[in-house]
Amino acid sequence: MKDLTFVGMTGSLRRASRNKGLLRCCASRLPEGVRMEIADIAALPFYNEDLEKPRAVHELVAQVTAADALVLACPEYNYSMAPALKNALDWLSREPDLAPLSGKPACLLGAGGGMGTARSQYHMRQICVYLNLRPLNRPEFFSNAFSPSFNADGDLIDEGLARQVSTLMRALADWTRLLKQA
Numbered sequence: 001m002k003d004l005t006f007v008g009m010t011g012s013l014r015r016a017s018r019n020k021g022l023l024r025c026c027a028s029r030l031p032e033g034v035r036m037e038i039a040d041i042a043a044l045p046f047y048n049e050d051l052e053k054p055r056a057v058h059e060l061v062a063q064v065t066a067a068d069a070l071v072l073a074c075p076e077y078n079y080s081m082a083p084a085l086k087n088a089l090d091w092l093s094r095e096p097d098l099a100p101l102s103g104k105p106a107c108l109l110g111a112g113g114g115m116g117t118a119r120s121q122y123h124m125r126q127i128c129v130y131l132n133l134r135p136l137n138r139p140e141f142f143s144n145a146f147s148p149s150f151n152a153d154g155d156l157i158d159e160g161l162a163r164q165v166s167t168l169m170r171a172l173a174d175w176t177r178l179l180k181q182a
């Protein structure tokens with residue numbers, strides 16, 4: 001079986017982000033035959049059609065195009081998704097035929113307030129419709145960013161949640177391989 005590459009992205013840019021911590025946990029809990037890169041979207045300018053495509057966009061397009069699946073960590077800002085992640089998807093969506101995204105499997109997860117980023121993730125699912133991303137339905141993963149499950153550096157230190165991350169990564173690998181057969 002061919003090895004798979006996942007690419008992770010999150011809308012929180014801060015150093016000690018728990019959503020970045022979730023992505024690091026994903027990268028450390030992959031099933032055999034899967035590798036994962038975490039895309040740095042901090043250097044992307046806000047989408048502006050007047051700009052010549054910036055180098056950071058070229059790099060992101062290449063990285064996402066080469067990926068077999070996406071891992072989207074979705075912080076929740078004001079009951080919706082964080083703008084940095086939407087902006088990255090907006091840039092990617094300007095490629096002809098949505099090429100980096102269309103048909104690509106994805107999974108969602110997040111760390112946030114009381115609802116664990118549920119509202120942000122459901123807005124993301126709506127956006128996946130137009131982008132023709134293929135989000136995994138289950139398992140879902142919601143976590144409380146303000147609990148002792150995370151340390152001061154944003155690392156996930158709760159073993160129960162980390163096991164859920166492992167299950168999610170296995171499910172994404174299975175979903176990706178299933179779609180490749182179709």
Ligand SMILES: Cc1cc2nc3c(=O)[nH]c(=O)nc-3n(C[C@H](O)[C@H](O)[C@H](O)COP(=O)(O)O)c2cc1C
Pocket residue numbers: 012013014016017018019020075076077078079080111112113114115116117145154
């Ligand atoms: C502008 C802003 C709006 C926010 N709105 C929400 C919200 O609507 N719901 C929620 O659960 N958390 C909200 N939060 C809290 C974030 O979910 C919280 O900062 C979370 O830790 C972000 O993840 P991070 O640790 O990866 O930065 C908001 C934070 C910011 C900065």
